[in-house]
Amino acid sequence: MFEPLGLxxxxxxxxGDETWFTFFIIPPKRLNHIWVDEQGDRPVVLCPGFQSRKRMFTVFFNYSGPLVVEILPRQTTMTATYYVQNVLSxxxxxxxxxxPKVSTxxxxxxxxxxxPHKARATTQSLGELGIQILPHPAYSPDLAPCDFWLFLILKDRLAGRKFVRIQDLAKAVNSELRTIPEEDYQGMFRxxxxxxxxxxxxxxxxxxxLKVSCTYH
Structure with missing residues (x-):
């Protein structure tokens, strides 16, 4: 489908996909590695608990960069109705x-x-817009660009930073999305x-x- 002569x-x-961002993201294990002598104590690294402050973000992007960043309101569940009315819109x-000339x-x-992604309301809404859904095999985050690339980058960049207000967390997420060069987005698709x-x-x-991760500086 996507070869040079493909359709x-x-x-x-x-x-696009959803992910949780905590108000304090613990740095990944590889950044916590230090040398400790035989008598030294290992450092204590806290892990986020189940009740840690967090909010769900939905992010969509394309070949040029980020398109949509939607934050799920507090005490709200991501449903097909919400997904259609607030995200896909x-x-x-x-x-x-x-x-503008190509539309959707x-x-x-x-x-x-x-x-919410495969519900009837979602597929009907996308069909009415003329948007096709690419099939995605179950249990395959290695084939989901948000999972194997974008969300890893964002959480690496935000690791160790503490946020008090959702506005500050949202601003940081949007800022990091826009600092990723356009050629990195294009390279991800390849x-x-x-x-x-x-x-x-x-x-x-x-x-x-499998070592085909995208480099991000």
């Missing part, structure tokens, strides 16, 4: 603004198989293709040692 273009793909508006036709949404080919070559079997 689809990588620039038509719009990946913003995605549609962002695409129309970016591509030819757009390919890439999201996982979470309930590396996503490599992951898809690896999956096809292995006949869908799971494997280890």
């Amino acid at each position: 689809k273009r990588l620039s038509d793909i719009v990946p 913003q995605v549609k508006s962002a695409i129309n603004e970016q591509r 036709f030819r757009i390919l949404i890439l999201h996982d198989n979470a309930g 590396k996503w293709q490599i992951r898809l080919k690896r999956c096809i070559e292995s006949h869908g079997e799971y494997f280890e040692g």
